[in-house]
Amino acid sequence: MNLEEKVSKREMVYQGKKLNVVVEDVLLPDGNTAKREFVNRRAGAAILALNQDQQVLVIEKFQHPFEKIVTTLPYGRQQGQETLLETAKRELQDKTGYTALEWVPLGGMMPAPAYSDEVVALFLAAHLKPGDPHWEADEFLNVKTLPLKEFFRLCDDGTILDARTILAAYRLRAYLQEATGK
Numbered sequence: 490m491n492l493e494e495k496v497s498k499r500e501m502v503y504q505g506k507k508l509n510v511v512v513e514d515v516l517l518p519d520g521n522t523a524k525r526e527f528v529n530r531r532a533g534a535a536i537l538a539l540n541q542d543q544q545v546l547v548i549e550k551f552q553h554p555f556e557k558i559v560t561t562l563p564y565g566r567q568q569g570q571e572t573l574l575e576t577a578k579r580e581l582q583d584k585t586g587y588t589a590l591e592w593v594p595l596g597g598m599m600p601a602p603a604y605s606d607e608v609v610a611l612f613l614a615a616h617l618k619p620g621d622p623h624w625e626a627d628e629f630l631n632v633k634t635l636p637l638k639e640f641f642r643l644c645d646d647g648t649i650l651d652a653r654t655i656l657a658a659y660r661l662r663a664y665l666q667e668a669t670g671k
Contacts, residue, residue: 491518492518494515494523494525495515495516496513497513497514497515497516498514499511499512499513499514500512501529507530508530509528509529510526510528511526511528512524512525513526527604527605528604528605528606528607529605529606530566530605530606531566531567532566532567532576532607532608532609533564533566533567533573533607533608533610534565534567534573534574534576534577534611534612535561535563535564535611535657536563536564536577536580536581536614537562537595537611537612537613537614537661538562538581538587538617539613539614539617540617541617542634544635544636545562545635545637546562546585546587546617546633546634547560547562547633547634547654548560548561548562548563548584548630548631548632548633549630549631550629550630551629559650559651560649560651560654561653562653562654562657563580563581563584563585564580564609565579565584573610573612576610577592577610577612577614582620582623583622583624584624586622586623586632587614588617588618589615589616589617589618590615590617590618591613591614591615591616592612592613592614593612593615593664594613595613595657595660595661596610597609597610598611598652598653598656600652600653609653611656611657611660613657613661613664641658644659
């Protein structure tokens with residue numbers, strides 16, 4: 490069965506700092522029409538930074554939509570013509586101050602394909618060197634380290650709820666199992 494929808498009209502109904510809202514008229518496979526609404530957001534990168542002591546760098550940040558502090562990996566959106574790896578390197582340094590000598594792609598994800606076109610690349614960063622973060626004027630973060638086993642436990646037990654962080658944890662676990670044969 491053909492599932493493809495053809496766009497006949499596109500309108501950006503809101504343009505913001507972090508996202509845009511788009512409404513499209515589409516022609517359905519059966520010949521009928523429908524409206525599709527979605528959030529348009531630049532691609533981004535999430536970084537699972539692992540230090541020499543097998544600790545993961547995480548960020549605590551107040552997330553306004555949930556009105557609580559949320560624990561996540563460092564994450565940010567592409568700027569200009571950056572590659573997603575360049576985005577990851579910049580965001581790791583901006584958010585945590587750290588740089589990394591080794592970068593391993595852990596795949597990608599679509600955080601919310603039902604209502605957003607955002608794509609996120611996941612990276613493992615290793616052989617970390619400390620430095621100074623470069624936070625935006627309205628950005629307030631706590632940067633912490635979690636032992637790798639504790640990080641996995643918090644992702645497994647539902648304490649950490651951020652999808653990028655959880656998927657990166659599972660991809661790292663698979664990567665480590667493949668690398669060690671365990």
